[in-house]
Amino acid sequence: MRVRFSAPDGAWRDWAPALRAALPEADLARDGDPAGFDAIIYAPGGDITDFTPYRRARIVQSLWAGVERIVGNPTLTQPLARMVDPGLAQGMAEYCTGWVMRAHLGMDAYAQDGVWRNGTVPPLAPERRVTILGMGALGRSVAAMLGAVGFDLCGISASGRAVSGLRVHPVGDLDRLLGQAGILVCLLPDTDATRGLLDARRLALMPRGAWLINPGRGTLIDDDALLEGLAQGRPGHAVLDVFHREPLAPDHPFWAHPAVTVTPHVAAETRPATAAPVVAENLRRAMDGRPILHLVDRARGY
Template sequence: MRVLYAAPAAGWDEWAPALQAACPEMELLRDGDPASFDALIYAPGYPEDGSTLDFSRFTRARVVQSLWAGVERIVTNPTLTQPLCRMVDPGLAQGMAEYCTGWALRAHLGMDAFAQDGTWRNALVPPLTTERQVVVLGMGEMGRSVATMLSGIGFAVTGWSQSGRPVEGIAMLGGASLDQALARAQILISLLPDTARTRDLLNHQRLMQLPEGATLINAGRGTVLVEADLIAALDAGHLGHAVLDVFRTEPLPPTHPFWSHPKITVTSHVAADTRTVTAAPVAAANLRRAMAGEPLLYLVDRSRGY
């Protein structure tokens, strides 16, 4: 099968060997006649001249496999009629779970309260994890991985998704129960995608529904959060801290107020990364499924945007 590597050239040296090792029957190319390709491997930033990719020219392509978990930069392309599959990478899910668990534990244990200033703070004893309510917004592959890891070390975890679909071992809420979920979230973790329904979801009204002193960890998409409303909630003392890994503008400008706010920790979109060793086999499986006419893995629902 002929496959176009429709991704920025900077990643070729890393991705090409991994993809070809996972799918040796594939001829992976960086250019050629669009009508000659059976599939596309896609990542945002392509074409690199800033133009919009015209998928209508790929008349033979049976699948577009994204290398990213998020597909918001491609799903609205009106020329895209081929099946689109997002990347669900086991390494990506594990990395996200480790990031969220690390920061949740830091908030839970109150690690930042122990300034190394010679003061003995023997009264700062944290509760057990079983006494701490954590809510995960967005219970896709990564959300389930995060919730499972947190639950495994004792946290009282509730998951929320639009569907409210059951997840084994996790208390689930859905749809109209968002207010109920927020009201119990001493630690709120947002892993929601960027869709019309989720944009600006965490506004002033919803942030104020969180328990006083709550911690927000946003590792999903920056568009979910109204930035000015977060700063206001922190300044008012209602929220205790925010750990932010994703932003409306990336890289986050050096002058942005998040950098200097004493109650905000900025990380540079490092919560989770697609790893070639675990992602390439996922792409290979979908290429084979497409060629065999079999159901595709992680097919994007265009009406939902993910």
């Protein structure tokens, strides 16, 4: 099996040892005759922009969970698989649980200024509604960890497909459910249907003081609408890990806003040690003619 690795230069150093250990039968290469490759491992920033010459390739395996930067490439006719990595899912669940707990317990309410503020006690987790917008693999991982804490969970997905132990609603119920979302966790992909989904009208439906946590995609939220909503207390605080343009510009108003916490796209990282076995399994499946895992639906964009 001859495999082309197309990713930014620094990625090769990190990925090559893990891929060789997980897929010892493969001949990994960073360049060569396109017609000679059986598979492509891809990350945005790599040198392949035209997939037409890779006629023999049976799979393009993305190293990223999000595929918006490749799925619309008209030269890509090979099957495309997105990354669903247990390490990435664990990292996302830990990030979301940490920030949900901070919001739930009101950790920012206790200024270290000598004032004894014991008049407000947070509710217990079952009394707090946490709404998860996006119930793919990452959403389910987040729900499992938050469910173990005991939160009152509600899921929203494009399909409304059932998830064991969780109430899941179709996205058509979003407006109604936003009014009940004490904490909203956003994990939707970047598609035509999700861009700008949280606009001024929808943000105004959130309860006053609610928290919005977005480690999914920056395009989900209208930035100007969010700033206006924060001024009205709907939401009361936003934790943002993803943005329309990254890195976030140093003069962007999010940095200095007292009701915004910026984190630099660190919620979930694809880790070679846990992701390389996923790549290996999928490439073997493609070579054997078996169903490919996490195959991207081109029409839906994920």
